[in-house]
Amino acid sequence: MNSSVQGVFAAVLTPLDGDLAPDRAAIARHCRWLRDNGCDGLSVLGTTGEANSFSVDERVRLLEDLIEDGIPGNVLMPGTGCCALTDTVRLTRKAVELGAAGVLMLPPFYYKNVSDDGLFASYAEVIERVGDPRLRIYLYHFPQMSGVFLGHDLIERLLKRYPDTVAGMKDSSGDVHNMIRNAHAFPGFGVLSGSDEFLLPLLKEGGVGCITAVSNVAAFLGAEVFAAWRQGDVETAERVQARLTAVRNAISALPLTAALKEVMARHTGDDEWFNIRPPLTRLSATRAADLFITLESLDFNPPPAP
Amino acid sequence: MNSSVQGVFAAVLTPLDGDLAPDRAAIARHCRWLRDNGCDGLSVLGTTGEANSFSVDERVRLLEDLIEDGIPGNVLMPGTGCCALTDTVRLTRKAVELGAAGVLMLPPFYYKNVSDDGLFASYAEVIERVGDPRLRIYLYHFPQMSGVFLGHDLIERLLKRYPDTVAGMKDSSGDVHNMIRNAHAFPGFGVLSGSDEFLLPLLKEGGVGCITAVSNVAAFLGAEVFAAWRQGDVETAERVQARLTAVRNAISALPLTAALKEVMARHTGDDEWFNIRPPLTRLSATRAADLFITLESLDFNPPPAP
Numbered sequence: 001m002n003s004s005v006q007g008v009f010a011a012v013l014t015p016l017d018g019d020l021a022p023d024r025a026a027i028a029r030h031c032r033w034l035r036d037n038g039c040d041g042l043s044v045l046g047t048t049g050e051a052n053s054f055s056v057d058e059r060v061r062l063l064e065d066l067i068e069d070g071i072p073g074n075v076l077m078p079g080t081g082c083c084a085l086t087d088t089v090r091l092t093r094k095a096v097e098l099g100a101a102g103v104l105m106l107p108p109f110y111y112k113n114v115s116d117d118g119l120f121a122s123y124a125e126v127i128e129r130v131g132d133p134r135l136r137i138y139l140y141h142f143p144q145m146s147g148v149f150l151g152h153d154l155i156e157r158l159l160k161r162y163p164d165t166v167a168g169m170k171d172s173s174g175d176v177h178n179m180i181r182n183a184h185a186f187p188g189f190g191v192l193s194g195s196d197e198f199l200l201p202l203l204k205e206g207g208v209g210c211i212t213a214v215s216n217v218a219a220f221l222g223a224e225v226f227a228a229w230r231q232g233d234v235e236t237a238e239r240v241q242a243r244l245t246a247v248r249n250a251i252s253a254l255p256l257t258a259a260l261k262e263v264m265a266r267h268t269g270d271d272e273w274f275n276i277r278p279p280l281t282r283l284s285a286t287r288a289a290d291l292f293i294t295l296e297s298l299d300f301n302p303p304p305a306p
Numbered sequence: 307m308n309s310s311v312q313g314v315f316a317a318v319l320t321p322l323d324g325d326l327a328p329d330r331a332a333i334a335r336h337c338r339w340l341r342d343n344g345c346d347g348l349s350v351l352g353t354t355g356e357a358n359s360f361s362v363d364e365r366v367r368l369l370e371d372l373i374e375d376g377i378p379g380n381v382l383m384p385g386t387g388c389c390a391l392t393d394t395v396r397l398t399r400k401a402v403e404l405g406a407a408g409v410l411m412l413p414p415f416y417y418k419n420v421s422d423d424g425l426f427a428s429y430a431e432v433i434e435r436v437g438d439p440r441l442r443i444y445l446y447h448f449p450q451m452s453g454v455f456l457g458h459d460l461i462e463r464l465l466k467r468y469p470d471t472v473a474g475m476k477d478s479s480g481d482v483h484n485m486i487r488n489a490h491a492f493p494g495f496g497v498l499s500g501s502d503e504f505l506l507p508l509l510k511e512g513g514v515g516c517i518t519a520v521s522n523v524a525a526f527l528g529a530e531v532f533a534a535w536r537q538g539d540v541e542t543a544e545r546v547q548a549r550l551t552a553v554r555n556a557i558s559a560l561p562l563t564a565a566l567k568e569v570m571a572r573h574t575g576d577d578e579w580f581n582i583r584p585p586l587t588r589l590s591a592t593r594a595a596d597l598f599i600t601l602e603s604l605d606f607n608p609p610p611a612p
Binding site for chain 1: 326353358359360361362363364389390391392393396413414415416417418420421423424425427428431450451452453454583584585586587
């Protein structure tokens with residue numbers, strides 16, 4: 001079993017101060033709240049966390065601050081995949097040094113139509129340069145955003161060459177058949193769904209959990225699905241999954257980071273949550289109002305704020 | 307006239323050493339050779355130059371080294387547009403400080419389907435943070451690679467708000483109608499083609515030149531087109547343009563950076579030119595052989611190497 005990771009991970013939002021810089025105290029508070037409310041792990045600095053809108057210096061500092069502020073390294077699975085080989089190496093090395101459970105690694109995503117040879121070389125070069133047996137890589141498959149497809153053959157090559165390091169994949173493609181195919185094909189390779197609605201369907205087929213944006217506000221539901229499934233209580237798992245999916249559908253009809261920051265702002269009463277780095281923008285008042293009407297109709301409320 | 311820039315710019319290749327780091331002496335030599343052989347300006351650190359495969363530290367150092375090695379700042383138009391706001395600000399500030407003629411600025415390119423409001427905010431935030439009246443931005447429009455479209459309305463908004471700073475656009479969309487529309491719509495806004503074949507067609511419609519990959523080996527042809535056009539010798543301009551287009555077509559049928567590095571390696575006899583950072587890969591021997599057969603059939607040879 002390559003993957004030691006399982007359960008429900010939040011793709012953690014990054015609260016920003018008035019200068020649009022990460023707010024150290026606020027993200028530590030948010031991470032603690034997430035752990036207290038259903039999150040097995042914290043995938044900071046992913047797509048939802050606006051990672052690619054921060055410099056590598058900002059990202060390194062954010063990771064160091066979290067550890068200093070008491071978040072255990074072994075619950076973290078930070079995003080570390082950048083366009084630049086040297087950036088990915090630096091961030092990944094830092095994550096390993098801080099004891100992260102794994103890293104979530106996008107392929108370099110500027111160039112399009114690159115070959116599998118080029119993608120293999122990208123991952124291989126990072127692994128060789130980091131050169132640390134503690135490194136566990138979860139490939140981050142999100143072709144709609146990255147413009148790059150991580151296919152079956154590439155995973156197979158990587159697993160063959162780096163069986164101890166390549167531990168799993170977060171699949172945000174929205175294609176549950178792709179997730180299941182990979183979970184079936186590569187035993188021990190931990191496949192996590194990037195979409196809440198496939199948490200249970202993927203668990204049933206050998207997946208190990210999910211890493212999702214909506215877990216910033218609804219991890220307690222994912223956790224209930226996961227716990228029920230582990231206890232063999234499929235009926236409960238399915239019932240709660242249906243509820244989670246409804247919440248997910250309401251939120252993911254909108255730009256995810258903006259919608260979730262809106263929910264957090266209302267939930268905590270802290271307007272700082274509205275801050276978002278360009279090119280993302282805050283939801284319009286109309287869209288926000290519609291979202292809250294829908295969430296209310298679903299009788300959805302996040303757990304009490306800290 | 308916002309744009310002081312005109313003529314033929316190379317989207318300069320970045321020679322790499324055995325560790326895949328920029329080779330300082332080699333890029334200075336290449337830049338001098340380009341200036342001696344038809345280039346009015348040097349767009350270092352663009353798509354062809356593998357910029358996004360380098361960290362911002364590496365890019366800052368490359369710019370500083372070029373200046374120290376005697377390349378005049380005012381012939382440079384470096385790429386400075388990154389995913390991260392803070393990276394774009396840092397690189398842009400450095401380019402201005404070094405006296406660059408302008409900067410070529412990709413929009414943040416990780417997030418897709420972002421709004422014009424978000425793109426406007428991205429550019430505006432950079433301009434405000436750099437806060438330097440010397441800054442001249444050339445928007446870098448390359449939707450096939452960036453996944454982001456810089457449309458007419460956005461340009462209009464930016465020009466209205468920052469008429470002295472937003473100076474022009476490099477259009478690599480391959481859509482000459484888009485280039486011409488923008489050249490017609492915004493007098494004084496310097497539109498440069500990202501594709502050699504549209505150099506003359508765009509000059510005829512008010513464009514100011516081109517910034518191209520193929521200019522790494524064939525700027526002498528572009529320079530001849532430009533000079534003939536300026537002298538009113540349309541016949542010569544058209545004849546040389548046809549030749550340039552044929553060379554361009556041969557090279558751009560292949561991955562551009564790899565193909566051009568192959569041509570430079572053969573031309574200079576220096577195998578270091580084969581080095582390329584993942585996810586890009588060297589051309590296969592077969593494709594390279596085919597390329598040289600085609601270039602030979604066109605009787606194409608770059609100017610004597612230094």
